[in-house]
Amino acid sequence: MDFILILEWVIKALVLIFFLLGGFAYLTLYERRALARIQVRIGPNRAGPQGILQPVADALKLIFKEELTPARADKLLFILAPVVTVVPAMIIAAVIPWGTSLTMFGRQITLYVADINVGVLYLMAIASIAVYGIVMAGWSSNNKYAMMGGLRSSAQMISYELTLGLSFVSVILLSNSMRMMDIVQAQKSIWFVLLQPVGTIVFLIATIAEVNRPPFDMPEAEQELTAGYHTEYSGMKFALFFMAEYEKVIVISLIGATLYFGGFLGPGVEQHPWLGPIYMFIKLIILLFGIIWIRSTLPRLRYDRLMAFGWKVLLPLSLALVFVTALGIVMEKLWLIPILSILAAIPFVLMVNRSLWRKPR
Numbered sequence: 001m002d003f004i005l006i007l008e009w010v011i012k013a014l015v016l017i018f019f020l021l022g023g024f025a026y027l028t029l030y031e032r033r034a035l036a037r038i039q040v041r042i043g044p045n046r047a048g049p050q051g052i053l054q055p056v057a058d059a060l061k062l063i064f065k066e067e068l069t070p071a072r073a074d075k076l077l078f079i080l081a082p083v084v085t086v087v088p089a090m091i092i093a094a095v096i097p098w099g100t101s102l103t104m105f106g107r108q109i110t111l112y113v114a115d116i117n118v119g120v121l122y123l124m125a126i127a128s129i130a131v132y133g134i135v136m137a138g139w140s141s142n143n144k145y146a147m148m149g150g151l152r153s154s155a156q157m158i159s160y161e162l163t164l165g166l167s168f169v170s171v172i173l174l175s176n177s178m179r180m181m182d183i184v185q186a187q188k189s190i191w192f193v194l195l196q197p198v199g200t201i202v203f204l205i206a207t208i209a210e211v212n213r214p215p216f217d218m219p220e221a222e223q224e225l226t227a228g229y230h231t232e233y234s235g236m237k238f239a240l241f242f243m244a245e246y247e248k249v250i251v252i253s254l255i256g257a258t259l260y261f262g263g264f265l266g267p268g269v270e271q272h273p274w275l276g277p278i279y280m281f282i283k284l285i286i287l288l289f290g291i292i293w294i295r296s297t298l299p300r301l302r303y304d305r306l307m308a309f310g311w312k313v314l315l316p317l318s319l320a321l322v323f324v325t326a327l328g329i330v331m332e333k334l335w336l337i338p339i340l341s342i343l344a345a346i347p348f349v350l351m352v353n354r355s356l357w358r359k360p361r
Helices: 003-038 054-064 075-095 119-127 130-140 144-175 180-185 197-210 235-260 275-297 303-330 336-356
Strands: 101-104 107-110
Touching (some): 054 235, 075 119, 119 144, 130 144, 144 180, 144 197, 197 235, 197 275, 197 336
Antiparallel strands (some): 101 107
């Protein structure tokens, strides 16, 4: 095999890893400053100019913080759980394209680590692994609060993975491919967010629930479970769980930008391929701000309402959207898809009031 090609893969993989690690550090600062602005208060501004060194200060604190392991914990699983959680959050980004290719050093360098024909299946397979780390953390801690957090997480993630998978189906139907580059190229004429606006909203809701972000952060509900599945973790082990959550937030924003918002496409990309990563980064920042805005706005759902919302509203709605998308493609009238999608969503929106806000008996 070509040694230069292997070196290219290694360099691109390292660039992606360092981007995710740096993104994790400064996403925490971005979130804290954005939350402060939304809630009319002052965010971190002491460590460095405008608080720019705050992530460095947080990292140093976690590195030197004492690590504790419960006496009756399953030590092997207790140590493996953070690793099993953080590794899928990093490798899932391998199939996300940042552009087509650039000519550098006399070679055509593709702007992605891997290009596989079943990229969407790869995303689903890797995303489903992360739940094991959380369940392992809860069970191995020998702590009832942690165990409850792990059980909640497994139920929540499995429930919302069904909706997430069906939201991928609409994209596959519209692009006629499971390859990520084909999905982006299929959006040259029109982004899929315009063809399937309701599907985009369903995808974003399902992904936020999948990564346990507010208002779906039930596995770590502090008021009830102390800190949920990572109650017994401290120091760098806790930092790995923290890192995994924020890296997954970055990755789901990249996946959303790729599947529904045209990916790296934008004005002038065909003439200047180096614009692709810039457009992708801009879309990433906008989607991240939306996730932060949701955190600052909506309260946490009660657990039974969370599950009712997933099974009684999102799952049947996602099935209806798949049918509507297939119908529009078969009839060769794509303009019908957004209209029928919105019409299909109306009864499910009315069901939200019944499933979420009804008082328990």
